[in-house]
Amino acid sequence: MGEHSSVKIPVMATYSRNERGVARARRLIEARQYVLVSDWGTVQPRAEAQNVFLASHSWDEYAEWHLGLTDGAPDQTKASTHSSTGTSAASIEWV
8 A cells, every 4th residue: 555654763761769769868868968959950970070989889889879770771880870869968978
């Protein structure tokens, strides 16, 4: 009858809740270690700071700063983590 065109549907990433990250966030909140207002675009840890952190910490410790895990991403990669827990606590750890 007619030609069928091939339509590619983009695949969106899916995420799972990181229970260890959620537990860390709860501990930080209970200890009142948070900032209510900040400009995340200017205070989030950059790649270099993350690499410095990873040089002296495990991937498990790095992952605890993230509320989500990227489904299907290789373990022990930055791509496997998603949704950082915040600015003040993260900046304390990253420095």
